[in-house]
Amino acid sequence: MTYWLFKSEPSTWSWDQQVARGDAGEEWDGVRNYQARNFMREMKVGDRGFFYHSQKDKEIVGIVEVIAEAHPDSTTDDERWECVDIKAVKPLKTPVTLEQIKGDERLADMVLVKNSRLSVQPVSDREWALICDMGGVGG
DNA sequence: GCCAACGTTGGC
DNA sequence: GCCAACGTTGGC
Numbered sequence: 001m002t003y004w005l006f007k008s009e010p011s012t013w014s015w016d017q018q019v020a021r022g023d024a025g026e027e028w029d030g031v032r033n034y035q036a037r038n039f040m041r042e043m044k045v046g047d048r049g050f051f052y053h054s055q056k057d058k059e060i061v062g063i064v065e066v067i068a069e070a071h072p073d074s075t076t077d078d079e080r081w082e083c084v085d086i087k088a089v090k091p092l093k094t095p096v097t098l099e100q101i102k103g104d105e106r107l108a109d110m111v112l113v114k115n116s117r118l119s120v121q122p123v124s125d126r127e128w129a130l131i132c133d134m135g136g137v138g139g
Numbered sequence: 140g141c142c143a144a145c146g147t148t149g150g151c
Numbered sequence: 152g153c154c155a156a157c158g159t160t161g162g163c
Contacts, residue, residue, distance in 0.1 A: 117145060
């Protein structure tokens with residue numbers, strides 16, 4: 001099992017919208033960055049990820065699961081771009097804010113901290129466990 | 140709303 | 152293949 005983090009601006013695609021899709025899930029489309037795409041190519045069905053709200057909220061709000069591996073992005077004809085499908089699993093009891101993450105030295109190496117612009121990124125097992133703990137949920 | 144950081148594009 | 156110019160992202 002590999003863990004990931006999906007970043008979205010809530011005004012574009014929010015956690016609530018993701019939850020509303022239920023088990024059908026939704027394409028994580030619109031990614032136009034090679035690094036992010038390459039991470040999506042590595043994802044396997046059953047991998048889990050955090051759902052992060054960028055901009056206004058700046059907090060991890062929920063846990064998602066990969067339900068379809070990388071396939072062409074339906075929002076473009078450009079065959080370079082691919083995406084996975086994800087579904088909402090559960091919300092964090094308490095969202096974990098960027099401020100909290102930055103304030104915890106055990107999380108100082110998170111990609112979220114080091115490369116704030118990358119929209120799809122890996123999360124280590126340890127980071128996953130810590131944040132689930134802080135968020136009041138089991139992984 | 141600003142701006143730093145970063146990725147991509149295109150001219151040479 | 153380099154690099155300047157440009158566009159975008161996202162924290163502040």
